[in-house]
Amino acid sequence: xxxxxxxxxxxxxxxxxxxxxxxxxxxxxxxxxxxxxxxxxxxxxxxxxxxxxxxxxxxxxxxxxxxxxxxxxxxxxxxxxxxxxxxxxxxxxxxxxxxxxxxxxxxxxxxxx
Amino acid sequence: xxxxxxxxxxxxxxxxxxxxxxxxxxxxxxxxxxxxxxxxxxxxxxxxxxxxxxxxxxxxxxxxxxxxxxxxxxxxxxxxxxxxxxxxxxxxxxxxxxxxxxxxxxxxx
Numbered sequence: 414x415x416x417x418x419x420x421x422x423x424x425x426x427x428x429x430x431x432x433x434x435x436x437x438x439x440x441x442x443x444x445x446x447x448x449x450x451x452x453x454x455x456x457x458x459x460x461x462x463x464x465x466x467x468x469x470x471x472x473x474x475x476x477x478x479x480x481x482x483x484x485x486x487x488x489x490x491x492x493x494x495x496x497x498x499x500x501x502x503x504x505x506x507x508x509x510x511x512x513x514x515x516x517x518x519x520x521x522x523x524x525x526x
Numbered sequence: 527x528x529x530x531x532x533x534x535x536x537x538x539x540x541x542x543x544x545x546x547x548x549x550x551x552x553x554x555x556x557x558x559x560x561x562x563x564x565x566x567x568x569x570x571x572x573x574x575x576x577x578x579x580x581x582x583x584x585x586x587x588x589x590x591x592x593x594x595x596x597x598x599x600x601x602x603x604x605x606x607x608x609x610x611x612x613x614x615x616x617x618x619x620x621x622x623x624x625x626x627x628x629x630x631x632x633x634x635x
Contacts, residue, residue: 455530455614455625471622503568512560512618517568
């Protein structure tokens, strides 16, 4: 089982550039999440989705956009990258939304210079 | 505003020592509290506690939740070098886990 797959693993962006972080899961999970983790901090929720076509903001959504056109994919879009978006991004999925069943991806380390 | 505070921020011990990690929280619509272990990459699930005073045990790890005083502790006995990691506590409220900053545990041989 692949679980939750994130690409790329590393990326360096220049200020003002845009990019999409990819996340795909093959477990038929309906819930998907994007978190960011700054150095020495816990994870903060950016956006989440409870199913295809439905997304909602988390704790820190500014500067990001998401879409959920299929059950499997939940890409995170960064427009006009800023140094404050330098972080490690984790995608996660779960079935039914309960916290115990979260499966995390291995993360994308993004640096904005 | 929701708040999750973990202490200590870092801890260095020797193999065989016992450690206690603390988590205090103020989270609206609290449902449960989770503990995760994070090594180099993604967090991995350890415990979920929903009822106050219930101690969860898994081998050398155990955890207690006090919903009245709004805190949880994670105990690790007979520590091993493989326990070296960041331990995150995460109260859960319907849709979201609010993670603390974590405690970095280093276990020396």
